Amino acid sequence: MGESELRQKNYVESMLCLLQATHGKVKVFLMRKTKEPYKGYWILPTRYITHDESAEESVQQILEKIGLEKIYFEQGKVFSAVERMPEDRVISISYIGLIDSVTAQLYQGETSLEYGWFDIDALPKIAYDHHLVIKSAIEQLRDKIESLDILKILFPSDFTLPEIQKVCEQILGKTLDRRNFRKKFMQMDLIEYTGYKTEGTNGRPAKLYRFKEEKELVSTSMF
């Protein structure tokens, strides 16, 4: 084992589950397949790993192609069932990328026929086992959201408390008490009121907040 043994090479790809949060909704970036198999279905962006790049460098390449750079991402699960893709045997290493909605729009522009952002509660038809990949990414985030770093990545610009609460609720899969949520969030002293409010919404306008620039996230935990 580890020495003198049968060696076969395999196709290996990195696979990016890129997430953003807009208006309290968690969204995933998907691309549409234009060829068989699964023509017309949606997939996560992927890329075969070449001999001269690491899996992480391969993710960087995916990001560049999308038009993004230096985005936070972390490793997810590996998907390696032999029959998971009908054409070929491919081992896929998933990565979870997080981006704030402003940056996402800057580079992305509008949703087109070829790619788009989809609410994780309302996904289109997904090719291969990529729905499992998305599910597993959300589960991984659930365990991590306690540390708030994730929220700081998803909400660097102005946000409202109800909005950030809804995102937490989606990731955690349960509802939270509004008063308790605000209380805990405020007493962490990580965010500040911008002086502005939302406009043109139904109901009372919400205050807009931003994360304080200087504050280090000392792995404070919520929930």
Place this chain on the structure above:
Amino acid sequence: MGESELRQKNYVESMLCLLQATHGKVKVFLMRKTKEPYKGYWILPTRYITHDESAEESVQQILEKIGLEKIYFEQGKVFSAVERMPEDRVISISYIGLIDSVTAQLYQGETSLEYGWFDIDALPKIAYDHHLVIKSAIEQLRDKIESLDILKILFPSDFTLPEIQKVCEQILGKTLDRRNFRKKFMQMDLIEYTGYKTEGTNGRPAKLYRFKEEKELVSTSMF
């Protein structure tokens, strides 16, 4: 992306970080390299993934070769830096395996020159980046130990509370208060006194406990 693109195959291996706990010490299973490079250094057991097996099936093969079967294991990180192995470019998918010390001895017998169990605080010289793999495995366990499942896997047979506490302390990297630890552990009502005690130790003998058979672990959390 995902379609029509440069495709190169890579060597992919699964890599098992198998852990057990004996006498309050967390130990990892290592094998000794008998050939260059890194001759005489120690490595985690690995196996190239073939075309007809998933990464998990490949781990099963590793376990069989060691003489174990149906052991709990979960996925760890992927290590894919291009230059991490001098001979060839290999992408390694790490797995964390857990086993109780009795089962480990049953199959393993004594430590030999070729393989052995090493205290994670006193590792021998390790080849490649496998020390990073071990470190990352412990970190992953640290985040999981809250759920106690891990402890039930590591300690199915008789154990003492000081012993299980020491293992928790090693994995968590901090000391715990003895009284508080016992209190929390006992009030979970997951373990029972066997009626026996340790013998021939220094100091007062410790009571031996076992996990209650029927009890479902309802993701109770400690710490």
Place this chain on the structure above:
DNA sequence: ACAAAAGTGTTAACTTTACACCCATGT
């Protein structure tokens, strides 16, 4: 004026932490 969503405080239950002395065995 009404509908819709945001904002706000208090209390009780529970959890966590801190802490010091006695006990059972081996030498």
Place this chain on the structure above:
DNA sequence: ACATGGGTGTAAAGTTAACACTTTTGT
């Protein structure tokens, strides 16, 4: 008898959970 490690309870501090009414806007 002494050294070693195991076993035990209580109280204060902190955290979490539950709960209902008022405010600000758009229509």
